[in-house]
Amino acid sequence: MDGRVTEVAHRVNYSETDQMGVVYHARYLVWLDVARCEHLRATGLSYREMEEAGFRLAVSEATLRYRQPARYDDPLRVRCWVREALPRRVTFGYAVEHAEGRLLATATVALLCLDAEFRLSRLPGELLGRLQPTPDPVRL
Amino acid sequence: MDGRVTEVAHRVNYSETDQMGVVYHARYLVWLDVARCEHLRATGLSYREMEEAGFRLAVSEATLRYRQPARYDDPLRVRCWVREALPRRVTFGYAVEHAEGRLLATATVALLCLDAEFRLSRLPGELLGRLQPTPDPVRL
Amino acid sequence: MDGRVTEVAHRVNYSETDQMGVVYHARYLVWLDVARCEHLRATGLSYREMEEAGFRLAVSEATLRYRQPARYDDPLRVRCWVREALPRRVTFGYAVEHAEGRLLATATVALLCLDAEFRLSRLPGELLGRLQPTPDPVRL
């Protein structure tokens, strides 16, 4: 059974722009983070609950491809899905799109599971079972 | 005896600009934070050491006056001094200046002393004694 | 006739927290900016349209009072209203509240109207007429 692709909406705010008149490239990582957290919430366990249960997901790798710029006040949607879920490492895929459909950026982010003392750890089986991979809906 | 006025240098980076072509107004608070930490370090106790000793300084009020814009790649200096030091509350003054001398912004930030459980607390006398107020070197 | 109080919802994301486990104080200015832009949009002229028409609103003063911390994943609402609207200067008031009602912070931000060459300018009468002041709904 395939996992889900979740989607969050975001309108670009002024703090996210730079003097080139487009969104500064580092801001996309924040949008990916928000999309990832909403994906976890949609699976039934929020990241806040994960931390309270003593687990952390720490970003170990990120790759971003910027295809077209996003601009101030643009309505966007960020789609997020699981690419791979291993006991110690989960990889997410992302597509950032203008609300009208143009693909603006794609990305992957890999996270390691750490315990409360920041040691590499295994995701609880129950959570891991919820992180169903799904084929990439766009070419990354 | 008057306290000191400390000074930190900063060159404006691209992430700090917005599409108006100037520094986004929220970034100044980060510069003030850096200047305040260097002020504490100069008194002999870094903020990191304060936190390790179980104390926190939490911002309770901030006022900022933006006078002239700062721009990408501008070399700046941020001056910082103590305006008032009470056992539970310390207020700092700030001047953000272009390296060539123009005054760009002034500010005040008041911080409350909290203990490790976030309860309002008293600064240790030894630290309080180091936070000597000094008259404002510029009009705020 | 009194002006309106607009409201935007925001869920605190991880990038907004700091190692004290609460929202870093500079982030509030971004929320205020978003709320101000939605206020302008609700009056019938978005800030993007204002800029395209050759006007800018540049922050000249900001005051913030932090009352209770906001934390990761907290659902917030930010209320925004006009306190004073002069041809060259508009002042907004803000209340940041937890979705359950607790008041977390209050603020005021004054903005100057600039033309495309960054000269102090007058807001077009039509826009100024839309910026109806309203009494503060909370004590600032």
Added chain:
Amino acid sequence: MDGRVTEVAHRVNYSETDQMGVVYHARYLVWLDVARCEHLRATGLSYREMEEAGFRLAVSEATLRYRQPARYDDPLRVRCWVREALPRRVTFGYAVEHAEGRLLATATVALLCLDAEFRLSRLPGELLGRLQPTPDPVRL
């Protein structure tokens, strides 16, 4: 002749941390940007001058590997070098290290040369000639 490896120093500030007690992963991209600008300055043409001459470098791809966390107040150095310099595309390599030597993160960032109207363009030969690639000083 090999190109140079430039180096910038940075001390982690509080705004860069998150509630995990480490630096938030998006902040590294800002450090890389600062290091890249200092690299350009060291070659004899600052990015500000490039923009004034009508050229822009827009990030098209970024890859980051986070190896060890950076923490509040850590003194860091960020090393930067050119990996490949084509007329329309330049790729930089980066190593983020604790001042005591531990490798914290590595990264690559590819940028496209755009003209003042955001069209894909060719770097002026004089600038291109300054961007001498050099072998990676660390394994990326």
